[in-house]
Amino acid sequence: MISLLELTKTYGRGADAVIVLDRLNFEVGTGEIFAVTGPSGAGKSTLAQCINLLERPTSGSVVVNGEDLSSLPEKRLRAARRRIGTVFQSASLLSRRTASENIALPLEYLGVTPGEIRARVGELIDRVGLGPKAHSYPFQLSGGQAQRVGIARALALRPSILLADEATSGLDPDTTSSVVELLKQLRTDLDLTVVFITHEMDTVRQIADSVARLERGRIVETGRLVDLLTDHGSPLGRALQPRRGFAAADDGAATWYVTYDSTDVPGDWIQRVSADLAVPVHLLGASVETVHGINTGSATLGIAAASDDAVRAVLARYGLSGTPDVRREPGPGGAPVSPVRSGAVPALEGAA
Amino acid sequence: MSAVGVSSVPIGSIYVPRADVPVAELPALLLPAYGETVLMVGVVMVVVLAVGTPLGLLLHNVAPGGLFERPALHAVLGWLISVGRSLPFLILMASIVPFTRFITGTNIGIAAAVVPMSLAGIAFFTRIVENALRSVPPSIVRVARASGGSNLQIMRSAQFGEAVPAVLGGLTIQVIAMIEYSAIAGTIGAGGIGYVAVTYGYQRFDNTVMLATILILVATVAFVQVAGDRLVRWVTPQKRLQRA
Incomplete structure (x- = not known):
């Protein structure tokens, strides 16, 4: 479970300060897929970086399973990042490492023994259905396969929270569907809490349990997907x-x-x-x-x-x-x- | 006057034609010199790699947007390196003679040449590393941070790991530049193939030696370039595997 409490992020100081995120509050329960959507420049990527603790919020907090992670000192923040797996746009794989070696990256950082790394990576690569591609390099993978590697890498350290930051943007519709199906299945199998940030409304309809719309740094509307879709008075519902x-x-x-x-x-x-x-x-x-x-x-x-x-x-x-x-x-x-x-x-x- | 002048001054007193070094004796002259060049460039490259690589990583990461931003340190480092890069090598070498003497106890010979060559080479290579790191997409660094990497781990696996082909490409340029610097260092008696070219080929008009040194240098540079290109291909999976 992850909750955001009055999360605020500003850049700059004094009169020049720009409020990118303005007192965001939401809670995503275990096993739930929560989509955050909104136009470009709404603050989606800043929100993503606050959730996976790459950026520290100016005020407010990110609470994971009851623990406030955003206020931790720098050293413990690094350890805290391991509790949140992030799937990035276009996978961002290291080009000189094979699919397996990319998945192994967080395990290597943690200092896991080579034997354990091999076992865990094998398990992950099978789970995302890429067994035959284990020793392929990123340039030999399709967009969807690369994204599966990105998902496996995000799951390497058994996080309880999975953050997908525009994870399906740039993929064709069929590939998007298969990635979405994989995420839904992983959510069920691993009891993951998923925060899915995207600008693609079609993908939101496929994946989300609940949706929030971010506009100019604020959540302007939020609700269960089904409620929104069947409410003609809802701008978000219409947009979906x-x-x-x-x-x-x-x-x-x-x-x-x-x-x-x-x-x-x-x-x-x-x-x-x-x-x-x-x-x-x-x-x-x-x-x-x-x-x-x-x-x-x-x-x-x-x-x-x-x-x-x-x-x-x-x-x-x-x-x-x-x-x-x-x-x-x-x-x-x-x-x-x-x-x-x-x-x-x-x-x-x-x-x- | 002209007739008297011509007849009274033996040509030999103005221009003494000397025999070029016989071809058979060239190896005895050139091989030790070549060995000195290789030694000089080799020692310099070890120093340059050992100092320039961490310095390049430091410079890249103290810059705005780096892993540990330190704007003041970045400005000072950048300025120092730019000064090192802007002096022509001959002038750098001459201007730091006291420093060289302090380090090596002499200002002639191979040991003395290694000091200015290393300084110029470090400045050169630091920029090469910085430039190579800049070409690594920032998203890769974000991935590494989100994967729980420490700064050192991120620099090693994500930043430097991804930049290796570009660094090796730059290294090739660097080795060739160092061979050139070693020839310039020949003028302070550093030895090496450049020294032979200057003393025999230039000062004694020995065309045989001149031609031989030119051939050796061209062949050496060509070899370094081909080896460098191969190395770059070998460390780039896409180039390595698609060729087959």
């Missing part, structure tokens, strides 16, 4: 929904953006909404998935006729929340999609 392009609605039909707003939306809700409204409902785009056993997602619909209020009421009946006219919703490239009603394909325009 995947954004895709969608097709144009027919002439005369309004475009509706609909999100799952409860945990018990029926699977055939489109037919039911159509029947209740007595008009055809066109599916223009959708992304639905199961997160922690709950169906969540969003859909873009073309609905002709009926009043907006009637549509809202019917949607609410099935645990959905809808907003008409999606001109403010970004397309796949993140750019706003112009409200095209016919002819052109908005999804493509949004991407261009």
Whole structure:
């Protein structure tokens, strides 16, 4: 278990001081995966460096299993770092050491005997599924394999806390998924407390139990992933929904953006909404998935006729929340999609 | 006047043509000299490696962003090294004669040449090591710190370990520069192949010796370069394994 108490980090002094982290508080229980997300410059990497004790907080503390680590003197701080394993972005492996030798690094630093190092490294390399690559050099590994080495290295000293600092950034989606699966499995097998720092919302949906959003050094929103995803009033919940392009609605039909707003939306809700409204409902785009056993997602619909209020009421009946006219919703490239009603394909325009 | 001058002054009194050293005698002249050069450069390189490597690590890590920042120490060290680097070797050698005499008790010969060569070489190599360390990504050092390494462990395995190919590349340049310095040191009677080139080839116009020393030096430098390149390849897994 790890908790942050009023963690503050400032750089500089006096009038020039910049507050990078502003009184952060959160607690991650044993076996929990806690994601911290936020835009570039929000303070994510500083937070990571405070959690793994590479940086000392200006005030406040990092408490691991009841012990305040951030106030330890320099010598004991080094020992304390060993209780927190860190998986870095792009693995950062030593280029002149093999995969095994990289994993052995923290053990060598600790002064473990060569025999014990061999045994432990063998165990770790099997656990991350890299047995055949044990004697490969980093340049011979794919991004995903290198990251597995990074994970094994982080686990070498049997830490109770695992910090992943943009650990999947820069990996392709399939590799990200496999790394995420590995982390989830390790969390279960080793009862790890995982702090997962990333800017990738898709990865957060795959891995997190709870999420916090960091903005300008402050936690602006936090909650359980499932709660956030099913709460249309939550900006973080909306940010977590995947954004895709969608097709144009027919002439005369309004475009509706609909999100799952409860945990018990029926699977055939489109037919039911159509029947209740007595008009055809066109599916223009959708992304639905199961997160922690709950169906969540969003859909873009073309609905002709009926009043907006009637549509809202019917949607609410099935645990959905809808907003008409999606001109403010970004397309796949993140750019706003112009409200095209016919002819052109908005999804493509949004991407261009 | 011109006719009288030409006839009355024997050519030999102005220019005495001397026989070049016969080729058969070249080995007897050049081999001991070559041995002296190797000895001089070898001793200097041992001193340079022993002092320059830790000094380079120190300079890199007392700098802002290093493992133990000491801005004042960094400024002083950097300034000292820059002074050492900025003096032409001939001038450095001449200017520290009292120091050399204090250390070795003499100011001629191999022992006397080793002192200024080591000083210049240490300044040179410290910069080479510093430069090589700078090319190691900071993320590697973060990994090493997060892995619980002490400063000494981090410097050895992460910083220096990763910089080894660059250091060896720089070392090759350094050895070649030291061979050059040894030739300059020849002018204070340090011996070595440079001394032979100066006394026989230059002062006595012995073209045979001059040509021979040039060939030897070119071959030596080429050998050092090839050996250095091989070494760099051998310590860089990517180059070593992809070639095969």
